[in-house]
Amino acid sequence: MSKIDLDLKKCSKCGLCIKDCPAGVMATGSGGFPEIPESRKPFCIRCGHCEAVCPTSALTLQFRPAEKTGEEPKASALPPAQLEAFLRYRRSIRNYKSDTVPRDELDAVFGALKHSPTGGNSQGIKWLVVNGKEEVRKFTGIAVDWMKFIKENDPEAKLKFSADNFIKAHEKGEDLFCRNAPHLAINYYSALNGSGATDAIIAMTQFELLLSSRGIGSCWGGFFIMAIKSWKPLQTALELPEDFNAGYAMMFGYPSFPYHSVPRRKMVQVRYFPER
Ligand SMILES: Cc1cc2nc3c(=O)[nH]c(=O)nc-3n(C[C@H](O)[C@H](O)[C@H](O)COP(=O)(O)O)c2cc1C
Incomplete structure (x- = not known):
């Protein structure tokens, strides 16, 4: 059963953890702080989004807390051109x-x-x-x-x-x-x-x-x-x-030989709705 540890001094009560919870188990509790009500605990899917979205690192899910490093580069640090190439x-x-x-x-x-x-x-x-x-x-x-x-x-x-x-x-x-x-x-x-x-x-x-x-x-x-x-x-x-x-x-x-260029491909067919 999931439980969150909340650092009350760090929590800004921004509510992002509640908004972002895909299973809807987080709620505003006493004093405006987030909590998982007892009745909703079985529905937590342990995705850790509440922890990851918290801008002040106030929240830790009780399971596997050691995994949270906070030291990794942000995914957005990967420039689109580099990923596309x-x-x-x-x-x-x-x-x-x-x-x-x-x-x-x-x-x-x-x-x-x-x-x-x-x-x-x-x-x-x-x-x-x-x-x-x-x-x-x-x-x-x-x-x-x-x-x-x-x-x-x-x-x-x-x-x-x-x-x-x-x-x-x-x-x-x-x-x-x-x-x-x-x-x-x-x-x-x-x-x-x-x-x-x-x-x-x-x-x-x-x-x-x-x-x-x-x-x-x-x-x-x-x-x-x-x-x-x-x-x-x-x-x-x-x-x-x-x-x-x-x-x-x-x-x-390991490949026996490298490729030096990119083969041509058909354009992906996309339909935008509504068209802009
Ligand atoms: C679902 C799937 C199954 C594939 N099975 C084989 C396979 O059995 N043998 C093989 O040589 N290539 C296989 N391929 C590789 C495709 O032929 C290859 O992705 C395609 O020709 C495009 O080349 P690229 O991956 O270098 O862009 C498979 C690819 C996919 C996505």
Whole structure:
């Protein structure tokens, strides 16, 4: 149950914590100070917005108080042009060096990823990271078994025409699923989590950007996630819990070569309503 610690000397009674509370649990209490009435406490989603919005740092949510640092640069310190260039230069990487990414780099990425938004602030996304090219290849081998199954048993499958390419590439030591990357990340969520599918995609998107900011390349594993979702032996090998759904898969590692320009893209179609 959530409780706030309020420094009465610091609180200016501005009411921003009340206004910003997404669950509407904060209220004006005695003396005009904010509080969470007893009856509303079970509805607090522990998002910490009340604490973060307080201009005088008067308020601390009782859970995990040690996490509040107050020392980080403000997000608005990132100039738009820099962020836009960063997003433009992100590329899907399909040629990787064999080196694995040091554990402390990955720990830092996951440390930042805990701030990825989740429905109801459920924070329920779990991750599996496969380390090493040979380990990844063990799993892509099982995905190739799925392609073999499709080829032999499922003449109607959409992927029937790709199956031969995947199988032949694997026999030659290539890997069309995960491009011989030295890492593979998969995220997953409880089948009971109503926003889990969306939370997982958001988290994977942020994961990709966090990797990119550290010079680590990645690529969405569209074929691999299809294999996970369709092929039980792959779910078993990855030890995904029975009552969890796979979110998405992403291969990653250090890129073999850099990109020097940005490929052209169609304009995003936007409709403004009303038009101005
Ligand atoms: C949902 C999704 C699934 C994808 N699956 C694959 C895949 O299985 N294999 C692959 O090589 N690229 C895959 N990609 C990468 C896209 O082909 C790539 O994003 C697109 O060509 C644009 O290139 P860019 O990411 O470098 O801008 C996927 C991308 C997304 C968003």
